[in-house]
Amino acid sequence: MSAPEQIIEIVMEDRTYNVSKSKLIEKSDYFRALYSSGMREAGEDSVQLQGLSVPGLELVLEFINTSKVQVVNETLEDLIETASFLQVTPILKLLLSEIRQDNCIELFKLSEVYGTHDLRTACLKYMSCHYHPMLRRPEFQVLPASLKEQVKEMRMRGTATLVAIGDFKGTCLDLADQDEPWSMLRYGELEQRWKPLANNLPPDMVSVRGYGSAVLDNYLFIVGGYRMTSQEISAAHCFNPCKNEWNHIAPLNQKRANFKLVAVSGKLYAVGGHCLGTVECYSPEQDWWTCVSSMPNPLAEFSACECQGMIYVMGGYTARDRNTDVLRYCPTSDTWSVFRTCSAHVRKQQMLSVEETIYLVGGYTHELECVAGGQRRASQTEDMLTVQSYNVRTGEWLQLKENTSKSGLNLTCTLHNDGIYIMSRDMSLPTSLEHRVFLKYNIFSDAWEAFRRFPGLGQNMLLCSLYLPNIL
Numbered sequence: 001m002s003a004p005e006q007i008i009e010i011v012m013e014d015r016t017y018n019v020s021k022s023k024l025i026e027k028s029d030y031f032r033a034l035y036s037s038g039m040r041e042a043g044e045d046s047v048q049l050q051g052l053s054v055p056g057l058e059l060v061l062e063f064i065n066t067s068k069v070q071v072v073n074e075t076l077e078d079l080i081e082t083a084s085f086l087q088v089t090p091i092l093k094l095l096l097s098e099i100r101q102d103n104c105i106e107l108f109k110l111s112e113v114y115g116t117h118d119l120r121t122a123c124l125k126y127m128s129c130h131y132h133p134m135l136r137r138p139e140f141q142v143l144p145a146s147l148k149e150q151v152k153e154m155r156m157r158g159t160a161t162l163v164a165i166g167d168f169k170g171t172c173l174d175l176a177d178q179d180e181p182w183s184m185l186r187y188g189e190l191e192q193r194w195k196p197l198a199n200n201l202p203p204d205m206v207s208v209r210g211y212g213s214a215v216l217d218n219y220l221f222i223v224g225g226y227r228m229t230s231q232e233i234s235a236a237h238c239f240n241p242c243k244n245e246w247n248h249i250a251p252l253n254q255k256r257a258n259f260k261l262v263a264v265s266g267k268l269y270a271v272g273g274h275c276l277g278t279v280e281c282y283s284p285e286q287d288w289w290t291c292v293s294s295m296p297n298p299l300a301e302f303s304a305c306e307c308q309g310m311i312y313v314m315g316g317y318t319a320r321d322r323n324t325d326v327l328r329y330c331p332t333s334d335t336w337s338v339f340r341t342c343s344a345h346v347r348k349q350q351m352l353s354v355e356e357t358i359y360l361v362g363g364y365t366h367e368l369e370c371v372a373g374g375q376r377r378a379s380q381t382e383d384m385l386t387v388q389s390y391n392v393r394t395g396e397w398l399q400l401k402e403n404t405s406k407s408g409l410n411l412t413c414t415l416h417n418d419g420i421y422i423m424s425r426d427m428s429l430p431t432s433l434e435h436r437v438f439l440k441y442n443i444f445s446d447a448w449e450a451f452r453r454f455p456g457l458g459q460n461m462l463l464c465s466l467y468l469p470n471i472l
Helices: 021-027 029-035 054-065 073-085 089-094 104-114 119-129 131-135 145-154
Strands: 008-012 015-020 045-049 159-168 183-190 192-194 212-216 221-222 236-240 245-249 260-264 267-274 275-285 290-293 303-307 312-313 323-331 335-341 344-347 349-354 357-360 364-370 376-378 387-389 397-403 412-416 419-424 436-442 449-450 458-468
Touching: 008 021, 008 054, 015 021, 015 054, 021 029, 021 054, 054 073, 054 089, 054 275, 073 089, 073 104, 089 412, 104 119, 119 131, 119 145, 131 145, 145 344, 159 412, 212 458, 221 260, 221 267, 221 458, 260 303, 267 312, 303 357, 312 349, 349 412, 357 419, 387 419, 397 436, 397 449, 419 458
Parallel strands: 008 045, 212 260, 303 349, 412 458
Antiparallel strands: 008 015, 159 183, 159 458, 183 192, 212 221, 221 236, 236 245, 260 267, 267 275, 275 290, 303 312, 312 323, 323 335, 344 364, 349 357, 357 387, 364 376, 387 397, 412 419, 419 436, 436 449
8 A cells, every 4th residue: 555645834913724744745846845854843733934025925835735826916926026036947937928018018027026037037138029019008118218228129039131022923933831811921032932921911911002111110000092982081900920820900090092101209100192292100119100290292102111210202293293392301390391302303213222322123204304394204114123322411312223124113122131132023934923033133233143043923912021039
């Protein structure tokens, strides 16, 4: 017959708890050390504890007996204090999976008090992964600025990766499953091949066109647009690469399509749209859009980007004429101004910035010729892929590299590493599908590089650069 299980009396204040000795040794490093120490107390059937809270001790002893514990915010400190003192590491490991938005800050603070390194690291990772929702919590807002900046910077850990979104057709030889209608791909630069992301666009985003897109704090936002079967929409979605999931955010106040979405200083700005001059600002802290100052005039087919904390708008058309003004919006003063006037008319370009230089990719550029009466007339330009640069400090325009075999219309591009990566159309392959080629313009060497593999046939495509966790 096996020996009966030895029961130990745990005594604290005026309370006594009976617990199996074998379970104490199994779950608690404190008791394991005690009963292997050879000290006089190791041979006794009773252990006296002091300085711990009754709720904390009862929760820990419940876990030792049943391997279960109730994790509630009201008793978190009692639980962590007692588990740390008695070195019940399974509870501390269990807490790693119990982190939520409503207890993350409390757990983080307790991890610092009681020196639980793994819990502290897990809380920081959780805050980083859920950065924008955490911004909305009052207890996060009062954390030290340096800690909040650390949490934000953690979102940029991982691998900077090109991500393509669109209505892809199953014709790309690099895709493992030709029958699966993938709508999100990532580019493996070492293998030089496109691979499906483990997620697709939400159903209500499929076949939406004319949307605005921007990356803010390593979140990808897709906002507004129109559906082929209906009018413009105000819906807004956000892709979190840390979670590999899409979420709805607050919709625009005004439906808009063919507008520009620009990220500036932690906020998003939805600028203009079809027959619109209005502008809305999205704050992740409030998850809400507010109206700010409108553009001087509504514009169509214009371009916009952020540069050194300002929004620059170029080209397009007013209701009466070509727009040759470079407009600048200052978020801090909420004012628009005419920054400079161009000697050329640009439209449908994509705009990107590096430091004080704006790059204009593709689209149409019309050099304005002087004719009789002092008026200016636009000269004709061909459909070719061009890159121009504009320095906001000096006002200098430079015509950079041309690629006459590629279309400059309906392209998508993004800054990534040392260049501008572009998806465009091959002029020698007429097709109704929008994008056929994948190439790079190196901003340092003024040279083009074409890549052999691209995401096959597709329409309505977006190219962006995101930091993806290395586990993806």
